[in-house]
Amino acid sequence: MKLVASLALAAVAVTLTLPAHAQFAKPEDAIKYRKSALTVMAAHFGRVGAMANGRVPFDAAAIASNAAIAESMSKLPWAAFVDGSGAGDTKAKAEIWSDNAKFKAASEKMQAEMGKLAAAAKGGNIDTIKAAFGPVGGACKACHDDFRKE
Numbered sequence: 513m514k515l516v517a518s519l520a521l522a523a524v525a526v527t528l529t530l531p532a533h534a535q536f537a538k539p540e541d542a543i544k545y546r547k548s549a550l551t552v553m554a555a556h557f558g559r560v561g562a563m564a565n566g567r568v569p570f571d572a573a574a575i576a577s578n579a580a581i582a583e584s585m586s587k588l589p590w591a592a593f594v595d596g597s598g599a600g601d602t603k604a605k606a607e608i609w610s611d612n613a614k615f616k617a618a619s620e621k622m623q624a625e626m627g628k629l630a631a632a633a634k635g636g637n638i639d640t641i642k643a644a645f646g647p648v649g650g651a652c653k654a655c656h657d658d659f660r661k662e
């Protein structure tokens with residue numbers, strides 16, 4: 513049991529210290545990883561939205577938990593947009609790599625807005641949460657408009 517635990521810890525340590533490109537053996541792995549993170553993020557962001565919009569009864573603990581997960585996920589996709597992963601089962605546009613500074617700025621904008629939403633959700637005030645929700649959706653959309661194929 514102890515050995516398994518230390519092996520698992522060692523694996524995590526290696527994963528965290530490897531450069532991003534070395535974390536994915538194949539471009540398909542990077543594509544799958546970033547799509548997975550974005551899918552999980554969207555699911556939890558959607559649960560926040562359902563409460564922010566009154567479609568689901570407000571539950572302070574649930575909204576804070578969902579927003580925290582969405583915030584964690586918001587940090588993950590970007591390292592997986594590795595060179596050579598623009599083809600295959602992906603809607604990623606070539607501009608992600610040809611205009612990478614703009615893509616990076618768009619991804620950072622979304623993370624910043626998601627961070628504000630998570631902070632608001634932790635605070636538990638529905639009006640503050642509602643005010644923080646829209647800008648996150650706007651940041652998602654802005655990036656999709658420029659960098660995601662239809």
Ligand code: ASC
Binds near residue numbers: 554558649650653
């Ligand atoms: C979501 C979701 C997106 C964004 C986008 C905002 O909830 O899954 O991709 O918001 O639709 O325009």
